[in-house]
Amino acid sequence: MRKQEASPAIPAPGEGKRGKEGYIGYLLRQAAGAYRLRVERALDEFAVTQPQFATLTMLSAYPGISNADLARLAVLTPQTVSVIVGNLEKAGSLVRKPHAVHGRIQHLDLSDSGRALLKKCRERVQRLERELTAGLSADEERAVRRWLVAVATADAAQL
Helix, strand or coil: CCCCCCCCCCCCCCCHHHCCCCCHHHHHHHHHHHHHHHHHHHHHHHCCCHHHHHHHHHHHHCCCCCHHHHHHHHCCCHHHHHHHHHHHHHCCCEEEEECCCCCCCEEEEECHHHHHHHHHHHHHHHHHHHHHHCCCCHHHHHHHHHHHHHHHHHHHHHC
């Protein structure tokens, strides 16, 4: 009979394969998860989730978009966006308007209360993002932003 070997200790974030020597894809996922958790905590007082914040943000930036466009912009599934839109509509944060030409398509816009909610949420998230970039010079922040955009658009460039 073999002796049962003890499992190796799981490294904390920033250590072992979860640190500088880790796989880039894993590190991106780890960072995204940590960021999402911080946003969720920052917006908890307003009962807004990170996907809801992304939805409100994209509706503010691109008023009148459809659910399908919103899903693409917010990087969410159409099913998730449908649930979020329904919940935000019930809460009075957004309104649906019929498309002028296509009867089945509905445009989405923020209501006045939705704009007020987004303003409060943005203040919290902007504070969080200032904390995240506090140790970076302006050039370093621009480099990080360029790199993240390059990662996000790499597949589109190959099509």
